[in-house]
Each structure stands twice: as structure tokens, then as C-alpha cells.
Amino acid sequence: MEKTRILIVDDNKDVLYGLKIILELENFEVAGLCTNAKEAIEFLEKRHADVVLMDIRMPVMDGIEGTFNIKVRFPSVRVIILTTFCEEDYIKKSLSFGADGYILKSSDAQHIIDTIHAVLDGKVVIDKEIALFVANSLKKDFQNNNINENKLKNLSERELEIARLIAQGYSNKDISKILFISEGTVRNYISSILEKLELKNRTQIAVYYLSNM
Numbered sequence: 001m002e003k004t005r006i007l008i009v010d011d012n013k014d015v016l017y018g019l020k021i022i023l024e025l026e027n028f029e030v031a032g033l034c035t036n037a038k039e040a041i042e043f044l045e046k047r048h049a050d051v052v053l054m055d056i057r058m059p060v061m062d063g064i065e066g067t068f069n070i071k072v073r074f075p076s077v078r079v080i081i082l083t084t085f086c087e088e089d090y091i092k093k094s095l096s097f098g099a100d101g102y103i104l105k106s107s108d109a110q111h112i113i114d115t116i117h118a119v120l121d122g123k124v125v126i127d128k129e130i131a132l133f134v135a136n137s138l139k140k141d142f143q144n145n146n147i148n149e150n151k152l153k154n155l156s157e158r159e160l161e162i163a164r165l166i167a168q169g170y171s172n173k174d175i176s177k178i179l180f181i182s183e184g185t186v187r188n189y190i191s192s193i194l195e196k197l198e199l200k201n202r203t204q205i206a207v208y209y210l211s212n213m
Contacts, residue, residue: 003029007049037066101125122171167209
């Protein structure tokens, strides 16, 4: 059985080698170490990785621009953003680029491992602390700009239920089992939710739901 290949991207060498040790102990293959997102893209042009662990603040090309480019050019690659609370603006910008996970840099080794397995299984993982932090920030933005309309009211009961499950981190496969419907039907509901809420991806659904409930 082939090992899952992980690319680690961080300009802090202590973080790079610390994560490398953790992942190799868990039998992952560390495909490469990069110090900025430009290096990561150049790496992916030549070699394969299943998951990218991506820092946000880096020289040359930051994690936001890097995530955008990777998701456009290498859509099968999962991207997990490593962040801190002080990077609120970066996080809000990156939500539209479809990263598969957002976890705190202070996460313990087991949480990082669990997140990798979850995104490989099709789940979107947003640390509860990050989700609530961003949701509260977005609420303030809406209020400051007099944007008070809660579009969740436009969703059907089933769509609202699916939005809730997405916010809780469930994959399409999980949702289909929970609601006893096909994955194709789940995808159709998600397309309708995105259209009604005027959003771009599952991550935005999760944060919008948390911001307005």
C-alpha cells in the first residue's frame, strides 16, 4: 500500500523539521519541504503530493496565493492551512480559495494526523476555535456594512440540514449516509445552497452557517 505523500510549506525551519518528524513517525511519506508557496507550486509541477500543509505568512508567495494556485492547477491535492488567531484577515481571504482544512499551528500531533485523514476522506476541517472566531468577525463586518440579511432563510429544510452537517465537518459520503440519500443528491443540494447563499465552496457554507445561526 502506497504511503500518503505530504508536502510541508513553512518558512520556519523548526516547524518544517518538527512536522517532518511527526509525520514520518505516523508512516506518512514527507514528499518535500518548501519555505514558500512558490517553491511548493514548482515542486508540484514536477512531483506528486496528496496533501499540502501550508503556512499562511511567508516571503515570495504567501499561503493564500499559494492555495489559490494549487487548487486551480492541482485540484486533487488537499490543502490544509496552518494558522494563528492573529492572521484573521488572511483567513477570511483564504476562505474563498477552497482550502480543505484550517487548523491552529498550536495543534497537537494527533489533531494534525486526524485532520490529514479527514481531508483525504473528503471532509472539510475547520478548527472550532477558528470557525467561531472568523464567524464572529464576519458578523461584525456585516453589521458595520449594514448587511443584515440572513440568507439561510432562503434554504429549504433539507438544505439547511445539509448546511449544518457541512458546518460540522461531514463529507458528502457521511451526509448521504446520515440522511439516507445518494451522494449525487447531496451534491445537487450543495449546488443549490451555494447558489442561494451566493457562495463559492463548502468552506464558505460552513462559515456562513456559523455566522448566522
